[in-house]
């Protein structure tokens with residue numbers, strides 16, 4: 001698998017790092033619909049549950065996608 005740097009501007013996220021780099025080990029990008037349907041704690045570990053219940057979630061535009069791993073900084 002290739003290395004990927006995720007750049008992000010959501011600086012109030014727990015995983016946000018200096019230089020606008022996401023410090024999470026992995027993140028879950030999904031549709032806004034899934035983001036709204038499942039509570040905050042549902043993340044990459046529960047991907048199989050999402051796939052069983054919803055399936056893949058194709059999008060037509062970037063506006064239809066979200067970062068499900070977002071967690072507000074405390």
Ligand code: SF4
Nearest residue numbers: 008013015016022067
């Ligand atoms: S988890 Fe998502 S929202 Fe948070 S810093 Fe990473 S890419 Fe941005």
